[in-house]
Amino acid sequence: MYKILLVEDNEMNRDMLSRRLVRKGYQVVMASDGLQGIEMAKSESPNLILMDMSLPVIDGWDATRELKAAEGTNHIPIIALTAHAMASDRDKAFEAGCDDFDTKPIEWNRLLEKIQSFLT
Numbered sequence: 222m223y224k225i226l227l228v229e230d231n232e233m234n235r236d237m238l239s240r241r242l243v244r245k246g247y248q249v250v251m252a253s254d255g256l257q258g259i260e261m262a263k264s265e266s267p268n269l270i271l272m273d274m275s276l277p278v279i280d281g282w283d284a285t286r287e288l289k290a291a292e293g294t295n296h297i298p299i300i301a302l303t304a305h306a307m308a309s310d311r312d313k314a315f316e317a318g319c320d321d322f323d324t325k326p327i328e329w330n331r332l333l334e335k336i337q338s339f340l341t
Contacts (some may be wrong), residue, residue: 223340224248226267228258230276255279262294274303282317289318298339
């Protein structure tokens, strides 16, 4: 069973995404801010991270940079999730080290395809 770390500060988004992921057979662990996301990525060893970019404590860009710089977590694919849909936001996510990018509101089938492409 693949484990996905969902780093999302909005409780409704966390609940909706985690329920859908569990229904698809994924194990889901969650963090509500960037610092907690970094710590959980190190302790939980997820197969993939869904990273909101607008997070408290440490934002998603800095959390991604830290995870991609660390030997124990640099191999984990990270999909950026953001309401910022400008091309510059996409570029910023890739520059931070994200492996893919998806916009909010989440289009479930598109996101699921991206998740599956990294895990298969």
